[in-house]
Amino acid sequence: MRLENIVWDALDPRRLGSFWAEALDAEPLTDQPDLFEARLQLADDVFLDLCFPRVPEKSSSPPRLHPDLVGGPRQQAVADKLLGLGAVRADVGQGDVPWVVLADPEGNAFCVMDDRASYTGTGPIAALPLDSADPERDAEFWAAITGWVPCPGSGDMPALRHPSGVGPLLELCPEPEPKQGKNGLHLDVRRDVGEVDVTDRLVGMGASLLGGDGLPWLVLADPSGNEFCVLDA
Template identity: 55%
Template structure:
């Protein structure tokens, strides 16, 4: 199995996708559905994530439980200026005086440009994927089991990373408040040939505390929509 997709939502997936493609130097792909966007972020031999953007009619609501932290480091201000030129905007979410910079993509999805941190070495353009969690230890066990990612040094209560120890960190962070609505960004896991199939991965996730989504929009797909222990959406894709 592998962590395959970071799935985002936007009112205009193509315009938002052009921003992220330029921002992260993605290799544009062929989305599964017309009107969606898909681009690949490669961070090592056989190590990659696809960023997929699907259409929604509404702007981003307040609150964001999963977002992208981009690498800034010593060039943080230059990175910020480049992203602003590509169509990002500055965003005040009450962060106050922090060393990172909060921006929004053209559709209003928040993301951060991070200061220099040793733990972000060799991540590539995406430094981290912070995910709000009511129980980082328990959610960490779930994501480690489903993705094959391994514990790694970090600043969050639980940090996972691709076993090559390259690419972004998956950070399980203490949630500021309980989940209230569908997340605008979620993760997809894909079964791989020779490993557990979709049914087995769903069973494993349920054993580790996940639950099946009962929302009407979650039914009738080739993938299975789950909620982790904290309620965050997570999809198990069909077998390869």
């Protein structure tokens, strides 16, 4: 399996997807009333797809996943560009920190980061912090289902990265509170050719099967309850 998608629940897929595609210089792939998709090419054979399916209402649960964008010496210029595209400044209780907190046009908070050596070569997304009840355990889980490998992070939390050394870090962060409700952002993995039935293996690793009957993907949750989908090969 490999990590393929970052998925934002969207009330207006075109508006939200167009914001993120322009913010990250991603190439639009799908522009339909109920789905917008764009591809963030990180290297010749490494990419992440950004997916924005329409939902009837946004989750009111505290966010557990968000993108941290590369800022560094250009932090203010990056923030100004995003504000010009429709982002707004946000207060999530961050206090006095060296990063800039913004929210996209549908209120999803994200950060423009300060300069950190661990973000070298990540592309426009520096990191994907994911809340976890047990970061060490969940780092092993996500490494097993993505093929990503441990790497130096930007703090004390475990971090993973594509084995090529390009693209964002997946950081497993101690959760401030147990998960409540559905995540508004989630990750999708795609199984490889020949991987037919992965459900038993994933459940044996601590995942929970949430659904997928009649769909071309499985819906599961990681050991901390964070939803993810397993797409067909």
